[in-house]
Amino acid sequence: MTRFTTSLLLLLFLNLTAFGQTPKDKGLQTITMKSVKSPVQFLASDQLEGRMAGTKQGQIAGEYVASLFSFIGLEPVGDSVSFKPDRYQKLLGAEKRKTTSFSQPFQAIEVTPDTIQKLALVTTSDKSTLKKEYAYKADFRVTIPNGSSQISAPVVFVGYGLTDEKSGYDDFNKVDVKNKIVVRWAGLPGDGFQNSQAAKAITGPEGRVLERLKNKQAKEHGALAILEVASGTQISHWNANQYYFHNTMYEGVKKRKSFYDKRVYLPNTGDGNIPVIYISPSVFSDIMGPEFQNTQARKKASELKNVSQAVSGKTIELAINTRNRRLQLRNVLGKIEGKEKNKFIVIGAHYDHLGIHDGYIWNGADDNASGVSAVLNIAKAMLASKVQPEYTILFACWDGEERGLLGSHYFVNHWSNMDEIMAYLNFDMIGRNAGPEAPDNQVTMIYSKAFQPAVTLSKQHISDYNLNLDVSYNGSEKPDSGSDNVWFVKDNVPLFWFHTGGQPDYHQPTDVPEMINYTKMANIIRLSYLDIFELSTNPESWK
Numbered sequence: 001m002t003r004f005t006t007s008l009l010l011l012l013f014l015n016l017t018a019f020g021q022t023p024k025d026k027g028l029q030t031i032t033m034k035s036v037k038s039p040v041q042f043l044a045s046d047q048l049e050g051r052m053a054g055t056k057q058g059q060i061a062g063e064y065v066a067s068l069f070s071f072i073g074l075e076p077v078g079d080s081v082s083f084k085p086d087r088y089q090k091l092l093g094a095e096k097r098k099t100t101s102f103s104q105p106f107q108a109i110e111v112t113p114d115t116i117q118k119l120a121l122v123t124t125s126d127k128s129t130l131k132k133e134y135a136y137k138a139d140f141r142v143t144i145p146n147g148s149s150q151i152s153a154p155v156v157f158v159g160y161g162l163t164d165e166k167s168g169y170d171d172f173n174k175v176d177v178k179n180k181i182v183v184r185w186a187g188l189p190g191d192g193f194q195n196s197q198a199a200k201a202i203t204g205p206e207g208r209v210l211e212r213l214k215n216k217q218a219k220e221h222g223a224l225a226i227l228e229v230a231s232g233t234q235i236s237h238w239n240a241n242q243y244y245f246h247n248t249m250y251e252g253v254k255k256r257k258s259f260y261d262k263r264v265y266l267p268n269t270g271d272g273n274i275p276v277i278y279i280s281p282s283v284f285s286d287i288m289g290p291e292f293q294n295t296q297a298r299k300k301a302s303e304l305k306n307v308s309q310a311v312s313g314k315t316i317e318l319a320i321n322t323r324n325r326r327l328q329l330r331n332v333l334g335k336i337e338g339k340e341k342n343k344f345i346v347i348g349a350h351y352d353h354l355g356i357h358d359g360y361i362w363n364g365a366d367d368n369a370s371g372v373s374a375v376l377n378i379a380k381a382m383l384a385s386k387v388q389p390e391y392t393i394l395f396a397c398w399d400g401e402e403r404g405l406l407g408s409h410y411f412v413n414h415w416s417n418m419d420e421i422m423a424y425l426n427f428d429m430i431g432r433n434a435g436p437e438a439p440d441n442q443v444t445m446i447y448s449k450a451f452q453p454a455v456t457l458s459k460q461h462i463s464d465y466n467l468n469l470d471v472s473y474n475g476s477e478k479p480d481s482g483s484d485n486v487w488f489v490k491d492n493v494p495l496f497w498f499h500t501g502g503q504p505d506y507h508q509p510t511d512v513p514e515m516i517n518y519t520k521m522a523n524i525i526r527l528s529y530l531d532i533f534e535l536s537t538n539p540e541s542w543k
C-alpha cells in the first residue's frame with residue numbers, strides 16, 4: 001500500500017460514520033417533516049393567540065424557543081441571571097449563583113393616541129388676537145407620536161420640507177425653523193408637474209420612507225412639530241371613513257381595531273420623536289392667509305426654487321395626548337462555539353406576530369413560525385453533525401419584529417463589535433406558495449451582491465442533493481427591505497435571506513398552519529443547513 005492510498009483510506013474513514021454517512025449527511029437527516037412541522041403547529045396554535053410582542057402569549061413563545069434551544073444543546077448567549085438566596089434558603093443550603101440565560105431582555109414603549117387632541121391657530125395683529133380651534137379627525141389627524149406634548153410656537157412654511165443634496169434643492173436654507181412649528185406639503189417637489197426640473201432631478205424616496213426622511217431633516221433643523229397638509233388620497237380616506245370603513249378584506253360600520261393603532265419604539269434611539277399632524281387644506285389656507293397662491297408656489301418649487309417663508313403674526317397651539325405603556329420584550333439567543341470564538345455567523349428569525357384583534361387570532365404560521373422552525377432545525381442538524389465549526393454560529397429568535405423590527409435593532413445596538421459578524425442569514429416566511437395557481441417549489445433568495453458564496457453553495461447543494469427548489473436569486477448592494485435584515489445591512493454585514501413571498505393570507509387571521517407547504521419548507525431548511533454547514537466548517541467555501 002502506498003502512502004497515498006493509506007491517507008486516502010484514512011480520509012474516507014474520517015469522513016464516514018459506521019453507517020456510511022458523512023457528518024454533513026448525518027445532520028441533514030435530522031431535518032424531517034415532523035421536526036419542520038411541530039414548531040409551526042405550536043407557535044401558530046390558537047392557544048398562542050398570535051404571540052404579539054409584549055403580551056403573555058408572546059412571552060410563552062419566547063419561553064418555548066429558549067426551552068428548545070436548551071433541549072437540543074445550544075449554549076446560552078443571553079444576559080446573566082443571578083440568584084441570591086434569602087436567609088431561609090441559605091439555611092437549606094442554597095448558594096449564590098450566576099448563570100447565563102438564553103434571554104436578551106429589553107424594553108420598548110408602546111404609545112396609543114388618546115381621544116382628545118387639540119390644534120388651534122392664534123392670529124395676532126395690532127388690534128386683536130384671534131384664536132381658532134380645530135376639530136380632531138375632521139380638520140386634523142395626529143400620527144402616533146412618542147408621547148404627550150404641549151407646544152405653542154410661531155409657524156414657518158417650508159415648502160416640501162426637503163433637503164436634496166443631489167439636485168441642490170433645499171427648503172431649509174432661507175428660513176430659521178429652530179423652536180418653531182413647520183408647515184409643509186406632502187410629497188416631493190415636482191409632484192403634479194410631470195416634466196418639471198424637480199420631477200426629473202428628484203425621484204424619490206416615496207411614502208413612509210420619504211416622510212421619515214423629511215421628519216428627520218425638520219428635527220435636525222430644530223423644528224418642534226410638523227403640520228403637513230394632507231394630499232388628495234389622505235383627504236378621500238378621511239371622507240370614506242366618516243361613516244363606513246372599507247378595505248379589501250373587511251367591511252364594517254367601524255374600523256376594526258388594529259395593531260397599527262399603536263406605535264412601539266425603543267427608548268434612546270431618537271426614533272422619529274417629532275409630532276407630525278396632518279391638516280386639512282382649509283386649516284392650511286387659514287395658516288397661509290388669503291394672499292398665498294398655492295398652485296403657483298408648487299409650480300415654483302417644481303422649478304427647484306425655494307418657496308419657504310416665515311408666517312408672521314401666527315402661532316400654533318398644540319396639545320397632543322397619548323397613553324404610554326412600557327413593554328418587556330426579549331430576544332432568544334444560543335450558540336455553537338467555533339474554533340474561532342469571536343467570528344460569528346448569525347442565523348435569525350422573528351418569533352412574534354400580530355396578536356388578537358376583535359376576537360380574531362392572527363396565527364402567523366408562515367409569518368414567522370416557519371422561520372423559527374428553520375432556526376431550530378438548522379441548530380439541531382449542526383449539533384447532530386458533531387463537527388465543531390471553524391466559526392461560532394449564533395442562533396437568534398427576535399422579538400418585536402412586527403412592531404418595528406425592535407429585537408434585531410436592540411441586538412445590533414448592543415453587540416460590542418459588528419465587525420465580528422461575518423454573515424447574517426434571515427428567515428421570514430418560508431412556508432407558502434404565491435397563490436393557488438403558483439408553482440409549489442418557488443423561493444426567493446435575497447442576498448448582498450458582495451456575498452457570492454451564498455449563491456454558489458446553494459446552486460451546488462440543490463444539484464448535489466436533488467432538492468426540488470426553484471430559487472430566484474435576487475442580489476443587491478443593500479438588501480434592506482422589510483425584515484430584521486435591515487439593521488445588519490446598516491452595518492454592512494453580508495447577508496442572505498430565504499423568502500417565499502407575499503401570499504393572500506399575509507397579515508390576516510387566515511395565515512394558519514394548515515396552509516403551509518411543508519415539503520417546500522423542509523427543502524428550504526435543508527438547503528440552508530447545507531449552506532451553513534459549509535460556511536461554518538469550511539473557510540474555503542467563502543472564496
Ligand SMILES: [Zn+2]
Pocket residue numbers: 350367368401428429
Ligand atoms: Zn414577518
